[in-house]
Every structure is written in structure tokens, then in C-alpha cells.
Amino acid sequence: RGQELSLEKLxxxxxxxxxxxxxxKQLVSLFQFSENERKxxxxxxxxxxxVFFEFFPGCEVLPFGSSVNSFEVHGCDLDLFLDLEHTKTFQASARKPQEEKQSEDKAAMDTLSEDKAALDTLSEDSILSDVDLESASASEILELIAAVLRQCVPGVHGVQALTSARLPVVKFQHKESLLQGDISINNRLAFCNTRLLQLYAEVDDRVRPLVYTLRYWAKQKELAGNPFGGGPLLNNYALTLLVLFFLQTRSPPVLPAVAQLKELADEGEKAIIDGWDCSFPKDSSKMEPSCNLENLRSLLAEFFHVFTDYDFASTVISLREGQAFPLKDILASETSSMLKLGALNIQDPFELSHNVAGNVNEKIALRFQSRCRDAAKYCRSLQYQRKSSKGKTWGLVRLFQRGDNTEISITEEGPAAGDGLVIYLPSPLLVLTEEQRRKLCGTEGVQQLCFQKVCTALRFVLQDVLKCSVSQDEDNENMANAEQAVLREEVPCVGAKRILAEEDSSVPDSKRPRLEAVSTREEKVSWHCTICHKVWLGRRKMRRELQRNAAPSLLQDVDSLQVEAEVTEAIRQQEHGSGPAQPLLMFRVCIVSAGAASxxxxxxxxFTPFQDPVALFQDFFHFLQVFLPKTVMKHIKKHGLNSSV
Ligand code: ATP
Ligand code: MG
Structure with missing residues (x-):
């Protein structure tokens, strides 16, 4: 996800x-979407x-977030807001008694902007006839959306409704492009703040280069970019607002305050969403260009300078007013007094009771200032300001280097799924026939059996195929014990095993598992891994070469896992010969079953890196995203679900 480009190439x-x-400016060109990605x-x-229109007549699928806010990077997630307002209106009118309905139907239909013919298809057997959108809970609607995605959208997998998340969403992945998508339903404000960011990017062409640069800098310094929300780091939205605020407060300002934008909105652009005033013009051409003429180089240096000694904890940054207020003034105001105050207080431009940086802890806020201090100092040097004539690195490049702060804060807080990058592995049940699957689904211990097989296959792929060293996470003994139990088959997966054993007449009676009580808890283990070779680099080419050189007779019955192990070995030889290799990257992988309910x-x-001195983790992760699901499944297929571990 995110910045696929390696620091080296950048x-x-x-x-x-x-x-x-x-x-x-070059940074923007390197990270922004190509025409094809956008298409x-x-x-x-x-x-x-x-597809959704078939099930939710009148609905609208509206992209928001980084795909459309002008600050996209290759592979960033696709945030979507499914607007069901018109669908609710229609459903309400369709459910009214006939006589009321006839007079109101016309009015309701007129409010629907979409294809009316499609609305006529709403019949008794529609998915909507079972659910009243007005009274249904967000979880019920999200489950419905997940069902539609699973069953009716081609090319989509990994569908999961996260109904208890801070912002409940349905997650999915587009198979072909590996694009990750999030669909939410109550997110009109986010759709609106996305448009505000777009507008600011249009108003002044210094906005995009600065935001891209500071996002990348903050990511390199482990200050921002919680990949899946949560955690103590700044998120990209909060960081972007901080940059915009900085530009609002230059003298003269580069950008106007949100309150000034409101004055420029005409009647059609006035909007109140969830009680908050979200009026601002759609069109940037109404706005006067700024009289500020500072160049990008000095604006960037000034950003670091300004925030080095900023009193974050006792002020609230207001983009609405384009000023920072002392806490006591904020506490006196009725709406703002509801802000959750913390180490860093950035008030949302519309939802004034929301601190978008409320998750940032003191440690990260202090680190932000300290990194700003280092950067401000570097920006005063000639190395920043001028191109090196001796071929040395200069300008932004040194700003992005991790230098001596390679320690990664997020892992200090322990391995939480919210901190790392996630890959979903398909169900091992997919190796069975349709009939076997039907029999097994929902049986006792099927979860544990699958989990056990996945752990075994994954360990094989990491250790034997990719030559990583893998050990149990010492910080997490409980998890390690759980894994041991799973691997020793103490965890009962007996119901499922019994069915499989019955299917397989070659298993003697004495070896057939006994039926015992079943635990339905979520399975979880965590491993520490070290990799010493860039096993993802030039892999395809190496595989082709090996296949070309292999004797034709050997090719007939190839074990593709064996081939992959040989490819790794060849890469290893090429990189280091037979000499010892140094660890390149250390990471933790936390393996969690889909949960008892699923x-x-x-x-x-x-996956969470904890030692990544040369910034390889992103590249390695992208490789794993494609490589792991297929090789793990190959291992499971080869050994079967019923074989002993
Ligand atoms: P990226 O996905 O590249 O990290 P993004 O801008 O899409 O960047 P997300 O975390 O995916 O960031 O959030 C999507 C959108 O949701 C944001 O653009 C913003 O509109 C809204 N959003 C995210 N975090 C917050 C927040 N803390 N408060 C209010 N709105 C938020
Ligand atoms: Mg996003």
C-alpha cells in the first residue's frame, strides 16, 4: 500500500x-496516479x-479520501461512501399503504436523480424488502453491503464488514489490481472535507508539492501514516490539515481560512451536514490568487522552523479561522469545548467538536517537534539549498533518510493489528471439493484446523521457500503457547478432523481424532522474522533462467514450491556467494484467524517492521501480497487438509 517507490529509486x-x-514538484509526479491507475x-x-444500484435503488457510490483529494499515491486505498439517502426515501414511499403511496410516489420519484426504470424493478423479492434502511443498524446495512459485494461483484475478494471499527466499513480487495477498498455509509462529512482539500490544492499550486513532501518525510520519520487507522501516529488527513494551516498563517497568507471561503459560497453551495456548516465554493476560479510569493524551498524550511517550538499542547489549531487559539478561549466556546484535547489539537474545519489528531500521544508530538528541529537545521545548510556538483545527495534526499532514527515507534507499543500492513489469506477450505466444504462448514473445530494448516504452510513458505529465519515472538508468550498448542493439535479441531477422516478411508481408526469439547476463540500467534536477502528482486527472471536450464524430464513433474525455494537459493548465491549474510530487515508477523463468528x-x-535500516519493508510487503496467498495455498493443497502436521 502507499509509496511503492523505493527510497533508492526516489x-x-x-x-x-x-x-x-x-x-x-518531481515528488508529486513520482507518486501521483498515472492515467491508467485513475481510469x-x-x-x-x-x-x-x-451493482449497488440494482440492490439499493437511487444509491450513489461516491469516492472520497486520497483517491480523489489531489494527494493520491500509487496503490493508496479506495475510500467509498455509499449514499443511501435517496434509497431510504424511495423505500419509505414503497412501504406506505397504497392510497398514501399513490400521491407521494410521484414526489419521491422526482427526488431521485437516477434512472427511474431501475427503481421500478424494486419488487417484493428485492434484498430491500427484508431490511428497513431507516430503522436498520449500521452493522446490518454493512453486512448487507458485504453480502452484495461477495455475491455479485466480479473480481472482488477478501470482503469483510468491520462493524465495530471506529469508522465501521466494509473492506474488500480488487483481485486484479490488488487495490484495497473501504465502503462506509455515514460519511458525508468526509466526502465534504475531501472536496475542501481538492479546492485548496486547486487554489495554489504550491499546496500539492508541499503536502506530498511532508507526508513522505513524516512517513520516513515514523510520525505519520497509520496504515489502518488507530495507533498514536498522525494520520494523513491530520497532517495535510497541519500543512494547510501553516499556509493559512503565512504573512501574507498563501491560503484563505475556511470562514473566508464560506463568504464566497453562493446559494447553491451552502450546506449544513450533521448540523455543521460546510458551505464553501466549488470553483476555485472565484478566489483571488495569493500575494505571497515565497518559493517551495523556503516554505518547506519555514514549516519545520515554525513547528519546532510550537506549543501544541496548549493551543488548538483552527483551520476554520486560520489561527491557533489558546486552550482557555476554546473551552469558553460551546461547540469547541467538546473537543477531545490531547498532545496535538487540530480542529476539523467543519466538525468543530472533532480533534483530528486526538489519537496522537505526547511521545509522538514531542518526536514531531524534535524531527522538525533536525529538519530545520538541515534546511539551513548548503547541502539542502544547492545541488551538489560532486554527485553527493542533496536537497530533499537527505531529509528523507532515516539516519540515526531507524527505531520504529509503532512497534514499541506492542504488536497491534492496527499498526501493521495486512494480507488476507484465503480459506484453506478452498482446496476441498464443494461437497466436502459444505459438510465441514460450521463444524466443530474447523477454524482451528484451518488455522493450524495455515500456520504450518506459512512457516514453510517463510522459512523453507524464502529462507527467512522465523522464531516465536518472545514478547508474546501466550500467543506462542497458543501456537504450540495448535501445532501439537491440543486445540480441538476434532469435529472437522473426524469428518475429513471419515472421508479418508486410509486413516486407521486408532488415528481418528476423538470428539471433544470445542473452543471457538479467535486464534492468534506472532513470529519474529529476519531476512538477509532481497529475495523479491529479479525473482521472475531467475525463475525463467532456472526453468530454461532444467532438463526437460525434470520439468514434467515439477513441485512449484521446490522451484521457488531454488529460486531463492539462486538469488542468495548471487547476492552473497557462499559467505555469511547480514540481516537486512526484521519484522513481526501476527497471524490471526478470521474469528469464531466467521x-x-x-x-x-x-506485518510490522522493527528494524528496517535501508527502508526495504514496503518493497518486501508488496512482494508478499502476491506471493504469500498463492504459495501458502499450494502448500495446503499439496499436503491436504487432513494430513498430520
Ligand atoms: P491515505 O488513504 O493515503 O492514508 P486518506 O486521505 O485517504 O489518505 P484515510 O485515512 O483513508 O486517508 O481517510 C479517508 C478520508 O476520511 C480522509 O481524506 C478524510 O476525509 C476522512 N478522515 C480520515 N481521518 C479522519 C479524521 N481523523 N477525522 C475526520 N476525517 C477523517
Ligand atoms: Mg484513504
Missing amino acids: SQALCLCSDVDEQL LRELLVTLLQE QDCRTSLC
Whole structure:
């Protein structure tokens, strides 16, 4: 997810620029979507719109967040808001008694902007006839959306309704492009603040280069970018607001305050959402260009300078007013006094009672200031300001280097799924026939059996195929014990095993598992892994070469896992010969079963780097995203679900 480009390649491209301003602009070109990436997202939105419209007449699928807010990076997630307002109106009118209905139907239909013919298809057997959208809970609606995605949208997998998350969403992945999508239903404000960011990006062309640069800097310094929300780091939205606030407070300002924008909104642009005033113009051409003429190089240096000694804890940053207020003033105001105050207080531009940085703890806020201090100091050097004539790194490149702060804060808080990058593995049950699956689904211990098989296969792939060293996470003995129990088959997966054993007449009676009580808890283990070789680099080429050189007779019955292990070995030889290799990257993988409630037995793997001195984790993770699901499944298929571990 996110910045796929390695720091190495990025640095090469930036060093070719002629000055720092060009480097900032170049960063945008390197990270923004290509025409094809944009088209792909548009096509996916259109597909979803068409399918959902069948089930939720009048609904609208509206993209928001980084896909459309002008600050996209390759592979960023696709945030979607499914607007069901019109569907609710229609459903309410369809459910009214006939006589009331006839007079109101016309009015309701007129409010629907979409294809009326499609609305006529709403019949008794529609999915909507079972659910009243007005009274249904958000969880029920999200489950419904998940069901539609699973059953009716081609090319989509990994569908999961996260109904208890801070912002409940349905997650999915588009198979072909590996694009991760999130669908939410009560998110009109986010749709609106996305448009505000777009507008600011249009108003002044210094906004995008600065935001991209500061997002990347903050990510490199482990200050921002919680990949799945949660955790103590700044999220991209909060960081972007901080940059916009900085530009509002230059003298003269580069950007107007949100309150000033409101004055420019005409009648059609006035909007109140959830009680908050969200009026601002749609069109940036109404706005006067700024008289501020500072260049990008000095604005960036000033950003670091301003926030080095900023009193974050006793002020509230208000983009609405384009000023920072002392806490006591804020506490006196009725709406703002509801703000959850913390180490960093950035008031949402519309939802004034919301601190978008409320999750940031004191440690991260202090670290933010300290990294700003280092950066401000570096920005005063000639190395920042001028291109090196001796081919040394200069300008932004050194700002992005991790330097001596390679320690990664997020792992200090322990392995929480919210901190890492996640890969979903498909259910091992997929290796069975349709009939076997039907028999097994929902049986006692099927979850544990699947989990046990996935752990075994995963360990094999990491250890034997990719030559990582794998050990149990010492910080997490409970988890390790759980894994041991699973591997020793103490955890009862007997119901499922019995069915499989009955199917398999080769298993002697004495070996058939006994039927015991069944635990339905969520399974979870955590491993520490070290990798010493870039096993993802040049893999395809190496595989082709090995296959070309293999004797034709050997190719007939190839074990593809064996081939992959040989490919790794060849890469290892190429990198280091037979000499010893140093650890390149250390990471933790936390393996969690889909949970007792779920019937499909998928597993999530949460990867968190804890030593990554040369910033390889992103590249390695992207490789694993494709490699792991297929090789783990190959292992399970080869050994069967019923074999002993
Ligand atoms: P990326 O996905 O690249 O991290 P993003 O801007 O899409 O960037 P998300 O975390 O996916 O960030 O959030 C999507 C959108 O949800 C944001 O653009 C913003 O509109 C809204 N949002 C996110 N976090 C908050 C927050 N803390 N408060 C209010 N709105 C938020
Ligand atoms: Mg996003």
C-alpha cells in the first residue's frame, strides 16, 4: 500500500533535478496516479455503482479520501461512501399503504436523480424488502453491503464488514489490481472535507508539492501514516490539515481560512451536514490568487522552523479561522469545548467538536517537534539549498533518510493489528471439493484446523521457500503457547478432523481424532522474522533462467514450491556467494484467524517492521501480497487438509 517507490529509486530521480523546488514538484509526479491507475479506479467505482444500484435503488457510490483529494499515491486505498439517502426515501414511499403511496410516489420519484426504470424493478423479492434502511443498524446495512459485494461483484475478494471499527466499513480487495477498498455509509462529512482539500490544492499550486513532501518525510520519520487507522501516529488527513494551516498563517497568507471561503459560497453551495456548516465554493476560479510569493524551498524550511517550538499542547489549531487559539478561549466556546484535547489539537474545519489528531500521544508530538528541529537545521545548510556538483545527495534526499532514527515507534507499543500492513489469506477450505466444504462448514473445530494448516504452510513458505529465519515472538508468550498448542493439535479441531477422516478411508481408526469439547476463540500467534536477502528482486527472471536450464524430464513433474525455494537459493548465491549474510530487515508477523463468528476460515497476517535500516519493508510487503496467498495455498493443497502436521 502507499509509496511503492523505493527510497533508492526516489533518491536517484530527485538528485537529477536542478533545484529544490523542482525536487518538490518531481515528488508529486513520482507518486501521483498515472492515467491508467485513475481510469481503473473510475471503472471500479462505475462497476460498484451499477451493482449497488440494482440492490439499493437511487444509491450513489461516491469516492472520497486520497483517491480523489489531489494527494493520491500509487496503490493508496479506495475510500467509498455509499449514499443511501435517496434509497431510504424511495423505500419509505414503497412501504406506505397504497392510497398514501399513490400521491407521494410521484414526489419521491422526482427526488431521485437516477434512472427511474431501475427503481421500478424494486419488487417484493428485492434484498430491500427484508431490511428497513431507516430503522436498520449500521452493522446490518454493512453486512448487507458485504453480502452484495461477495455475491455479485466480479473480481472482488477478501470482503469483510468491520462493524465495530471506529469508522465501521466494509473492506474488500480488487483481485486484479490488488487495490484495497473501504465502503462506509455515514460519511458525508468526509466526502465534504475531501472536496475542501481538492479546492485548496486547486487554489495554489504550491499546496500539492508541499503536502506530498511532508507526508513522505513524516512517513520516513515514523510520525505519520497509520496504515489502518488507530495507533498514536498522525494520520494523513491530520497532517495535510497541519500543512494547510501553516499556509493559512503565512504573512501574507498563501491560503484563505475556511470562514473566508464560506463568504464566497453562493446559494447553491451552502450546506449544513450533521448540523455543521460546510458551505464553501466549488470553483476555485472565484478566489483571488495569493500575494505571497515565497518559493517551495523556503516554505518547506519555514514549516519545520515554525513547528519546532510550537506549543501544541496548549493551543488548538483552527483551520476554520486560520489561527491557533489558546486552550482557555476554546473551552469558553460551546461547540469547541467538546473537543477531545490531547498532545496535538487540530480542529476539523467543519466538525468543530472533532480533534483530528486526538489519537496522537505526547511521545509522538514531542518526536514531531524534535524531527522538525533536525529538519530545520538541515534546511539551513548548503547541502539542502544547492545541488551538489560532486554527485553527493542533496536537497530533499537527505531529509528523507532515516539516519540515526531507524527505531520504529509503532512497534514499541506492542504488536497491534492496527499498526501493521495486512494480507488476507484465503480459506484453506478452498482446496476441498464443494461437497466436502459444505459438510465441514460450521463444524466443530474447523477454524482451528484451518488455522493450524495455515500456520504450518506459512512457516514453510517463510522459512523453507524464502529462507527467512522465523522464531516465536518472545514478547508474546501466550500467543506462542497458543501456537504450540495448535501445532501439537491440543486445540480441538476434532469435529472437522473426524469428518475429513471419515472421508479418508486410509486413516486407521486408532488415528481418528476423538470428539471433544470445542473452543471457538479467535486464534492468534506472532513470529519474529529476519531476512538477509532481497529475495523479491529479479525473482521472475531467475525463475525463467532456472526453468530454461532444467532438463526437460525434470520439468514434467515439477513441485512449484521446490522451484521457488531454488529460486531463492539462486538469488542468495548471487547476492552473497557462499559467505555469511547480514540481516537486512526484521519484522513481526501476527497471524490471526478470521474469528469464531466467521464461517469462511480466512486468516489475516499483520506485518510490522522493527528494524528496517535501508527502508526495504514496503518493497518486501508488496512482494508478499502476491506471493504469500498463492504459495501458502499450494502448500495446503499439496499436503491436504487432513494430513498430520
Ligand atoms: P491515505 O488513504 O493515503 O492514508 P486518506 O486521505 O485517504 O489518505 P484515510 O485515512 O483513508 O486517508 O481517510 C479517508 C478520508 O476520511 C480522509 O481524506 C478524510 O476525509 C476522512 N478522515 C480520515 N481521518 C479522519 C479524521 N481523523 N477525522 C475526520 N476525517 C477523517
Ligand atoms: Mg484513504
